[in-house]
Amino acid sequence: MNSLQITVTQDGDRNREQELSRKGHGYTGAYTSLDIGEVEKSPAVRKNRPTIPVEDDNMQGSTTKLIVCFFGIFICYFYYGIVQEKITRSTYGDGERFTAFFCLVFVQCIINSIFAKGAIGITKPEPDKTYWRLYAVCAVTYLGAMVASNSALKYVSYPLQVLGKSCKPIPVMILGVLVAHKRYPLRKYFFVLFIVVGVALFMFKGDSSSKSTDSHAFGFGELLLILSLTLDGLTGAAQDKMRGEYKTSPYHMMFNINKWSVLFLLILCLVTGELFQFMEFLSRYPNTIPNILLFGLASAVGQSFIFTTVSSFGPLTCSIITTTRKFFTILGSVILFNNPLIYRQWIGVLFVFIGLGLDSMYGKNRKVEKR
Numbered sequence: 001m002n003s004l005q006i007t008v009t010q011d012g013d014r015n016r017e018q019e020l021s022r023k024g025h026g027y028t029g030a031y032t033s034l035d036i037g038e039v040e041k042s043p044a045v046r047k048n049r050p051t052i053p054v055e056d057d058n059m060q061g062s063t064t065k066l067i068v069c070f071f072g073i074f075i076c077y078f079y080y081g082i083v084q085e086k087i088t089r090s091t092y093g094d095g096e097r098f099t100a101f102f103c104l105v106f107v108q109c110i111i112n113s114i115f116a117k118g119a120i121g122i123t124k125p126e127p128d129k130t131y132w133r134l135y136a137v138c139a140v141t142y143l144g145a146m147v148a149s150n151s152a153l154k155y156v157s158y159p160l161q162v163l164g165k166s167c168k169p170i171p172v173m174i175l176g177v178l179v180a181h182k183r184y185p186l187r188k189y190f191f192v193l194f195i196v197v198g199v200a201l202f203m204f205k206g207d208s209s210s211k212s213t214d215s216h217a218f219g220f221g222e223l224l225l226i227l228s229l230t231l232d233g234l235t236g237a238a239q240d241k242m243r244g245e246y247k248t249s250p251y252h253m254m255f256n257i258n259k260w261s262v263l264f265l266l267i268l269c270l271v272t273g274e275l276f277q278f279m280e281f282l283s284r285y286p287n288t289i290p291n292i293l294l295f296g297l298a299s300a301v302g303q304s305f306i307f308t309t310v311s312s313f314g315p316l317t318c319s320i321i322t323t324t325r326k327f328f329t330i331l332g333s334v335i336l337f338n339n340p341l342i343y344r345q346w347i348g349v350l351f352v353f354i355g356l357g358l359d360s361m362y363g364k365n366r367k368v369e370k371r
Contacts, residue, residue: 062312069309070321076302077325083295092285103278104292105146106265109258111296112303116255119304125249130242130256138238139260145231148224155221159204162326164225166199171233172319180240184316191359195320198351199327201344236315243311250307258303320359327352 088098098104152161169192176182242248269275282289309318331349334341341349 065312066309066317069305069312072305073302073309073321074325074328076298076305077322078329080295080298080302083291083298087288087291087295092281092288096281096285098281098288100274100278100281101150102265102269102272102274104295105143106262106269106275107292108296108299109261109265111293112258112300113255113262115297115300115304116251116258119251120249120255123249123251125252126247128246128248128252128256130246130248130252132256134238134242134246135253135256136260138235138242138257139264141231141235141238142257143261143264145228145235148228148231152221152224152228155219156225160221161225163200163204164222164229166203166323167196167229168232168323169196169316169319171229172236172316173233175230175233175237176240176314176316179234179237180244182240182244182314185363188359188363191355191363192316192320194351194355194358195324198348198353198355199323200348201351202327202330202348232319236319239310239315243314248311250304250311253311254303254307320356324352324356 087104088101091097149161149165152164156164173182173184173189173192177184239253242253266275269278306318306322309321327348333339
């Protein structure tokens with residue numbers, strides 16, 4: 001059996017010089033000298049090459065980043081809560097209390113914006129192409145969720161409010177699917193449900209003497225909680241859209257959402273007259289200013305971790321972290337100070353850890369083959 005070898009002369013004419021034969025497994029074909037790189041690029045070689053299971057190249061880096069973000073959020077907002085308590089629960093002068101809550105958030109958003117702008121200058125991310133209306137909508141839903149949640153406390157007990165907010169990952173997931181067209185594997189819904197139920201069982205404190213046991217089954221306070229959860233879900237959907245369509249960097253997201261929040265809060269504080277009361281309060285008690293600045297700084301650093309989580313892992317992961325933050329704070333207190341837990345709370349602890357463990361192992365579609 002023969003095969004033809006062809007050479008090309010300098011003037012481009014092809015001449016038949018010689019015929020060679022190559023034996024092997026019954027195969028006969030044109031034999032030419034090929035570079036090994038050309039063989040590697042051959043579609044037939046690639047097609048027949050066996051697949052090798054491999055881990056995603058970015059898996060370890062992403063896991064490390066997620067752990068850093070978790071502890072960053074945990075530490076920053078733990079200190080944030082301490083400073084907030086100091087500002088809002090302290091008495092000033094002749095028993096006066098701090099009541100300018102909108103202005104406190106206003107200052108917080110200003111510091112957040114300044115921090116994010118500085119971070120943009122240092123990190124120099126790609127130019128932001130996100131549509132400005134998306135930032136404005138996100139700022140409205142973010143502020144609306146916070147106002148609705150705090151206003152609900154006037155009508156429902158604090159345990160019920162905590163129980164309601166522990167369900168935050170559910171609307172984030174549902175509205176992410178409906179509005180941002182996210183897709184989650186079915187098992188993801190069960191894992192998130194495990195976490196939410198566990199946090200709810202752990203955090204809820206039944207109190208028969210509470211006003212929440214009145215004869216009314218559903219009222220204005222519960223509607224405010226539902227509104228707050230819905231707005232949380234819309235915030236997550238808007239952030240999913242930024243992340244998916246525009247690849248928005250965390251600091252661009254942080255800066256623009258806070259920038260719009262500053263604008264809306266300024267209007268609100270001027271209309272209500274709270275801004276002038278706030279300035280008068282600071283003039284009477286200037287020792288409050290350092291705590292307010294520390295409050296804003298803790299918020300800014302915490303938000304940098306939050307928006308990094310949103311940008312890298314999505315709003316659902318971020319909502320799970322922020323929802324379980326109080327859970328781990330209280331659980332840490334139990335371990336350190338031997339505070340007792342009732343059976344229901346231990347069941348909640350078990351649910352949370354089962355949900356988190358299963359989600360970390362099976363909650364994502366991982367790339368497992370590489371050709």
